[in-house]
Amino acid sequence: MSQFYSDPSRENETYALPNAETFKGYRHECKGCGAERPLFPDFYGALYPNDEHCEECGYTGFRCLDTKVSWYYWACFPGCLPDGDPIGPFETEDDAILDAQESYEEDEEGDETC
Numbered sequence: 001m002s003q004f005y006s007d008p009s010r011e012n013e014t015y016a017l018p019n020a021e022t023f024k025g026y027r028h029e030c031k032g033c034g035a036e037r038p039l040f041p042d043f044y045g046a047l048y049p050n051d052e053h054c055e056e057c058g059y060t061g062f063r064c065l066d067t068k069v070s071w072y073y074w075a076c077f078p079g080c081l082p083d084g085d086p087i088g089p090f091e092t093e094d095d096a097i098l099d100a101q102e103s104y105e106e107d108e109e110g111d112e113t114c
Contacts, residue, residue: 002021002022002023002093003018003020003021003076003078004018004020004021004022004097004100005018005019005020006019006020006075006100006101006103006104007101007104008101017077017078018077018078019075019076019077020073020074020075020076020097020100021073021074021076021082022071022072022073022093022096022097023040023071023072023073023086024040024041024069024070024071024072025038025039025040025069025070025071025072025086025088025089026038026039026040026041026047026064026066026067026069026070027064027065027066027070027089028049028052028062028063028064028065029062029063029065030054030056030057030059030061030062031059031061031062031063032054032057032058032059032061033054033056033057033059035054035055035056035057036065037054037055037062038070038072038086038088038089039052039062049061049062049063049064050062070088070089070090070091071088071089071090071091071092071093071095071096072086072087072088072089072090072096073086073087073088073090073096073097073099073100074086074087087099087100
């Protein structure tokens with residue numbers, strides 16, 4: 001997992017912390033309803049697709065759609081739980097970071113705060 005700034009201009013601020021994180025995952029689909037979701041390796045790199053429960057239908061068991069690793073990101077301050085679901089998949093970690101930074105720029109353009 002790699003932490004980064006969704007707004008790169010904050011990297012030089014003394015008290016600013018990275019506010020997003022990238023990580024690897026693998027695309028899987030539920031054996032019951034076909035809902036797609038990423039599964040992430042544990043600390044040792046193992047996946048347990050047959051122990052996962054589907055949030056859509058409650059079925060237990062997923063099948064791998066692609067053995068190629070995909071990249072995801074989410075908003076997350078260091079030492080805190082993520083703020084939302086993973087966003088992805090992306091081909092590379094750089095693609096995930098670029099998407100997060102572009103999304104931040106779009107949010108800032110539409111922000112009309114006083």
